[in-house]
Amino acid sequence: MAVVETRKLTKVFKEGELGAVNDVNLETREGEFLVFLGPSGSGKTTLLRMIAGLEIPTAGEIRIGGQVVNHLTPRERGIAMVFQSYALYPHLSVYNNIAFPLKAQKVPKQLHKQKVEWASSLLGIGALLQRKPRELSGGERQRVALARAIVREPSVFLLDEPLSNLDAKLRASAREELELFHKRVGTTTIYVTHDQIEAMAMGDRVMVLHKGYMRQLGTPRQVYDTPADTFVATFLGSPPMNLLENGDFIVGFRPEHLLPSELASNPAITFRLKVKVTEYLGAEWILYATVTGGKFDGKEVISRLASAASFAPDQVYDFGVRDADLHFFDRNSEKRTQPKVLAWQ
Amino acid sequence: MAVTGVPPATVDAQPPRPDESAAVRVPWHRTPENRAILLGIGMFAPAVLFIATLIGVPFVMAFVYAFTDVKVGSITSHYVGLENFRSILQSPSFRKALVNSFIFTITSQVLVIIGATILSTALKDRFRGRGFVRFLILLPWVAPISLGAIGWKWILDSLYSVINWVLVALHFYKPYSAPMWLGEPQLAMASVILVHTWRLLPFSTVIMLAGLTAIPKDIPEAAQVDGAGFWRTLFQITIPMMLPIIMVAVLFGIIFTFTDMTVVYVLTAGGPYDSTQVLPSLAFFTGILAGDLSQGAAISLFLVPIMVAVTYVMLRLAYKSEGA
Numbered sequence: 001m002a003v004v005e006t007r008k009l010t011k012v013f014k015e016g017e018l019g020a021v022n023d024v025n026l027e028t029r030e031g032e033f034l035v036f037l038g039p040s041g042s043g044k045t046t047l048l049r050m051i052a053g054l055e056i057p058t059a060g061e062i063r064i065g066g067q068v069v070n071h072l073t074p075r076e077r078g079i080a081m082v083f084q085s086y087a088l089y090p091h092l093s094v095y096n097n098i099a100f101p102l103k104a105q106k107v108p109k110q111l112h113k114q115k116v117e118w119a120s121s122l123l124g125i126g127a128l129l130q131r132k133p134r135e136l137s138g139g140e141r142q143r144v145a146l147a148r149a150i151v152r153e154p155s156v157f158l159l160d161e162p163l164s165n166l167d168a169k170l171r172a173s174a175r176e177e178l179e180l181f182h183k184r185v186g187t188t189t190i191y192v193t194h195d196q197i198e199a200m201a202m203g204d205r206v207m208v209l210h211k212g213y214m215r216q217l218g219t220p221r222q223v224y225d226t227p228a229d230t231f232v233a234t235f236l237g238s239p240p241m242n243l244l245e246n247g248d249f250i251v252g253f254r255p256e257h258l259l260p261s262e263l264a265s266n267p268a269i270t271f272r273l274k275v276k277v278t279e280y281l282g283a284e285w286i287l288y289a290t291v292t293g294g295k296f297d298g299k300e301v302i303s304r305l306a307s308a309a310s311f312a313p314d315q316v317y318d319f320g321v322r323d324a325d326l327h328f329f330d331r332n333s334e335k336r337t338q339p340k341v342l343a344w345q
Numbered sequence: 346m347a348v349t350g351v352p353p354a355t356v357d358a359q360p361p362r363p364d365e366s367a368a369v370r371v372p373w374h375r376t377p378e379n380r381a382i383l384l385g386i387g388m389f390a391p392a393v394l395f396i397a398t399l400i401g402v403p404f405v406m407a408f409v410y411a412f413t414d415v416k417v418g419s420i421t422s423h424y425v426g427l428e429n430f431r432s433i434l435q436s437p438s439f440r441k442a443l444v445n446s447f448i449f450t451i452t453s454q455v456l457v458i459i460g461a462t463i464l465s466t467a468l469k470d471r472f473r474g475r476g477f478v479r480f481l482i483l484l485p486w487v488a489p490i491s492l493g494a495i496g497w498k499w500i501l502d503s504l505y506s507v508i509n510w511v512l513v514a515l516h517f518y519k520p521y522s523a524p525m526w527l528g529e530p531q532l533a534m535a536s537v538i539l540v541h542t543w544r545l546l547p548f549s550t551v552i553m554l555a556g557l558t559a560i561p562k563d564i565p566e567a568a569q570v571d572g573a574g575f576w577r578t579l580f581q582i583t584i585p586m587m588l589p590i591i592m593v594a595v596l597f598g599i600i601f602t603f604t605d606m607t608v609v610y611v612l613t614a615g616g617p618y619d620s621t622q623v624l625p626s627l628a629f630f631t632g633i634l635a636g637d638l639s640q641g642a643a644i645s646l647f648l649v650p651i652m653v654a655v656t657y658v659m660l661r662l663a664y665k666s667e668g669a
Contacts (some may be wrong), residue, residue: 052570053570054566073569074566074569074570074572075569075571075573075574079570081567081570083563083566085563086564087564089562089564089568090586100568100573101570101572104568104572104573105572127446152571152572248568
């Protein structure tokens with residue numbers, strides 16, 4: 001039985017306006033780490049808040065453990081949520097913050113100490129129990145918020161951009177810790193983020209949202225290697241996929257697949273590219289260029305290379321893309337279609 | 346080429362320009378620093394003058410009068426030591442007023458805080474007509490205090506009381522046996538307290554609304570997800586987080602109540618039999634209406650230690666919130 005299920009879930013904030021969430025059908029798998037990924041305003045947080053019970057759906061159904069929970073309050077749903085701001089209770093010590101859900105859910109008092117100690121040792125904050133939230137660093141606060149969520153052993157974990165308040169360096173280590181934490185506790189987790197690297201790195205599955213619609217749901221590999229439409233294709237990957245219109249189709253290829261012809265064996269398409277700029281990023285180079293001649297004259301494309309030191313601006317070079325690296329989308333619906341044989345010149 | 350490595354030239358090192366400094370002689374009050382100082386003094390002066398003349402001078406005079414035998418209209422006065430204090434401490438009216446002042450202040454503050462908590466919680470969330478309800482609740486504070494109190498005097502009147510008319514119409518009382526709201530000691534005290542509560546309620550509600558809206562939305566939501574219901578969220582999360590601002594409301598309320606005599610003066614004039622007499626009204630009746638300035642001053646000086654304590658707590662709170 002799926003832990004969390006939504007059927008045609010819709011949320012419209014203002015009548016007559018576009019829905020924040022539209023017709024989302026979703027089924028989580030037991031113990032998985034599911035990521036809602038989308039740009040801001042894509043409805044991912046609204047979707048999460050509806051599952052938590054903080055937002056009332058306009059239409060559709062939410063089920064947790066097979067039971068319809070639309071009419072249940074957050075406390076009756078048996079879920080735990082970590083907020084973007086962590087929402088720690090500022091006047092309570094770390095111990096009392098973690099113990100709060102136990103008190104609220106009337107867990108027998110003699111179990112409190114044991115459970116708080118279990119949760120805090122799981123997150124390595126045993127030494128901080130007497131402190132107040134304002135005396136903690138960002139990373140420590142995040143761990144307290146996680147401990148407060150885990151302490152009641154919920155059936156689902158909801159995490160709303162929990163890493164976005166941390167600085168870049170801390171974020172990487174916190175990400176790793178979250179992954180390890182999920183492996184250890186094995187609770188079904190729904191994680192909201194706008195950061196594709198977090199989504200790719202942590203998710204067992206990723207759901208890409210755009211304007212309230214679910215665009216694709218699949219493993220990180222599926223959404224990256226076989227994007228369902230042009231939005232997913234360009235939203236995932238940095239720099240984004242190159243898209244070229246060709247007849248009734250849009251053809252896409254990722255920057256790392258646009259290679260100098262001596263590296264691309266048996267290219268399906270070849271381009272003559274005039275280099276505009278090269279950027280050195282340490283481990284890789286990004287090359288911005290314009291197609292010269294042929295059907296796509298003047299189109300701008302991006303290539304990602306291990307080294308572009310030999311390319312000079314304003315010079316023309318031959319590039320190519322292999323057949324297997326091409327993605328085909330219908331020009332009208334922008335949805336993925338079967339590979340076609342098209343005229344390229 | 347000599348420029349590199351040479352420290353930047355200081356002002357002193359610049360060649361003197363005697364012609365300029367001699368020609369443009371800036372008057373003392375025109376230099377930038379002195380202008381700022383003068384502006385500062387100018388801005389502060391009205392407030393200082395106001396406090397010194399209307400609060401400082403009367404306070405010092407009260408202090409001096411309390412140790413003399415001065416009366417309204419007397420030309421001379423003599424130092425009498427603690428005689429005034431000895432005599433008022435022995436007066437039953439004074440003891441009654443002292444006790445009443447505490448009953449009046451504490452009871453009305455408890456009622457105000459409970460009422461303001463309920464009102465601010467109810468007015469926090471959006472609903473249709475919230476603006477209008479907020480306006481209605483603010484009215485008692487905005488309306489002139491004497492007008493409001495006179496309105497209440499009619500509502501509680503012995504003959505024309507609206508409350509009594511309703512009670513009689515509903516057959517709770519027979520005509521002419523309805524309660525005399527301002528005429529019976531216990532009822533009079535209750536009436537005075539209720540009217541004062543009605544008057545202070547908007548002020549505390551507004552302060553507490555500000556405190557409530559300062560709590561991030563995430564926190565009550567987190568409490569909800571953690572399994573807390575309305576009451577637990579209110580008593581264990583919202584109210585503790587609002588405690589500093591509730592303290593501010595209480596301290597202001599204490600000052601407004603302990604030193605205020607308007608409601609008592611208009612409704613009961615301290616009666617019946619001093620049953621609603623409070624320190625400020627007694628000081629006024631004794632010192633101004635009865636003309637015994639020195640005794641009135643001595644009575645009002647009893648307010649000072651309480652006000653000093655309240656002010657000390659307030660300043661500490663302000664200091665704490667500035668430091669945090």
